Amino acid sequence: xxxxxxxxxxxxxxxxxxxxxxxxxxxxxxxxxxxxxxxxxxxxxxxxxxxxxxxxxxxxxxxxxxxxxxxxxxxxxxxxxxxxxxxxxxxxxxxxxxxxxxxxxxxxxxxxxxxxxxxxxxxxxxxxxxxxxxxxxxxxxxxxxxxxxxxxxxxxxxxxxxxxxxxx
Numbered sequence: 001x002x003x004x005x006x007x008x009x010x011x012x013x014x015x016x017x018x019x020x021x022x023x024x025x026x027x028x029x030x031x032x033x034x035x036x037x038x039x040x041x042x043x044x045x046x047x048x049x050x051x052x053x054x055x056x057x058x059x060x061x062x063x064x065x066x067x068x069x070x071x072x073x074x075x076x077x078x079x080x081x082x083x084x085x086x087x088x089x090x091x092x093x094x095x096x097x098x099x100x101x102x103x104x105x106x107x108x109x110x111x112x113x114x115x116x117x118x119x120x121x122x123x124x125x126x127x128x129x130x131x132x133x134x135x136x137x138x139x140x141x142x143x144x145x146x147x148x149x150x151x152x153x154x155x156x157x158x159x160x161x162x163x164x165x166x167x168x
Contacts, residue, residue, distance in 0.1 A: 001051040001143065002060070004136045011059060033059055037093045040066035044164050047150060051143045052076050052128075053136055065097040068163060069129050071146070072119045073139040078127070081111045102126050 011029045019025035040048055040063075050067035057079035064070050072078075080098060098107040102125050110117070119131040133139030150159065 001140070002053055002056070004053050033063065034093060037063060037066045037097075041093075041097075045160065047156075047159055047163065049143070049147055049150075051139070052078075053139055055079075057081075062094045062097055065101055065127075066093070069146075069150075070101075070127070071130050071132070071143060072122065072128050073133045073136065074119055074131050075134075076119050076131075077116045078119070078122050079114075079116050080127070081114045 011033060016022050016025045016029060047069070048067040050064035050070045052064055052070070052072035053076070054073070055077045056064060058081065061078050061080040080094070094107075094111070098110065102110070106125055117125075117127070119128060122128040123131050132142050150156065153159070
């Protein structure tokens, strides 16, 4: 779960910008992010929920897409692209995760038009599983409830089995 204002992949752009070698520092950060995404999408024994309380862009969106369930608070804005970020490059997992969620045509449109999308639009195209909570408090309460419901479900092992079958 990200913070109230934004969901981030953890890359600290100021650290990169002020390092002795920004290109090397950027490359190290991107590889670390890709390693994390690979761990999440390879995990077979747990279900992962991304809970976007705040706006997300570029790698933050892609990190969220690695989860099994992706929820966002109503009113969050998503920018699932890198193209107009001043020559920055991010996770190449977007080429896998974005089309997997929204299809090739929509993934191409999102990454080429570089327009922000609302949570309502994101849900309608399959980028998000659900949108709820007018406030951060409501959102967190719903996330906790949904996570506990899934974890305590008699069907939990079926969720895991279904996840493993999807990956084959």
